[in-house]
Amino acid sequence: MGTVQYNEEGVLMSIKELCGVMTGESEEEEAEMEAYNHLVKLSQIYRSTSQEQCLDISHEKTVKDLMDTSLKTRRRAERQWTYQTCTEFGFYQTCEDTACPFSGMLTLQAQTKLCARVFGISQHSLPARIAFTNSYYGGDNPHTHRVLYVNGGVDPWKELSVVQDSSEEAQTVFIKDTAHCADMSRERLTDHHSLRKARQEIENHVACWLRTAAQEKMNNRGELL
Template sequence: MVTLRSQTEICLELFRISQNSLPGRVAFTNRYYGGDEPHTQRVLYVNGGVDPWKELSVGNRTDGGEEAESVFIRDSAHCADMTRGRVTDRRSLKNARQEIEKHVESWLKTAQQEKKRTE
């Protein structure tokens, strides 16, 4: 049976981090990276409905004027967007890839404009 303990025992095996120290280390990591409220710029959270890692409620959080957005692929698995496109891919996956590409293209253009302004 998969339990939290069975999933965290690997911390001791691989990194020599004891079970007793895990809560403090998790708390530190959550504080450092923002936990469920990360302050991000140019981040796109992609998730799938077949095996979602976590229900994403990121919405359109902003930090410094940039939006952190989410893409939910209803009938696909998480990380499916990272595989090479195939003819047999579902329409929702194809649409998600296009949406992701649109965001990255926009961010690259913005970064290029920012670089020109600072030169």
């Protein structure tokens, strides 16, 4: 999940590297075992960065982690994010299509049941909550002022954002070959040209807004005097 979302933006492996492990050829194993062995190898690479003896991905462990409200929890943002999905967004990742290569247990119903179990929020209230959010903020056609919508071409979340100017006020910046939140990271020598250009564009927009706001404030003060 981290690789697909962030790609080259400071995670353990890029999409290209991960796919290389998963599709690498092996002459030592039987053909039917190759895919499994590649998955084991990938798991070992990720496991090498953790001190946990095993990876518990059970549903009960997920619920337990989401209900952990202690300050020392390692899963700092998951509870807050899940609460927002239950009260504002939806945004669930499911695997109910027959062509989906992942677990068929990832259904919409299974995801929304967490709302009731963790927060006491009825899953039946979600459609109305999501509709309100889209209505209040404008969905993919927001009528906003001095808001910049920045997205990367490698970021799966771009499908839920504004990627084209839909009104005179909307301002968008699309960075073709970067992933999630790349523009918010510090500059690196390996940054793509498109990312460097986008950061400059963002800076120009913000600088212009600040100058305009300062001028408006001065004009208002002059009118009062």
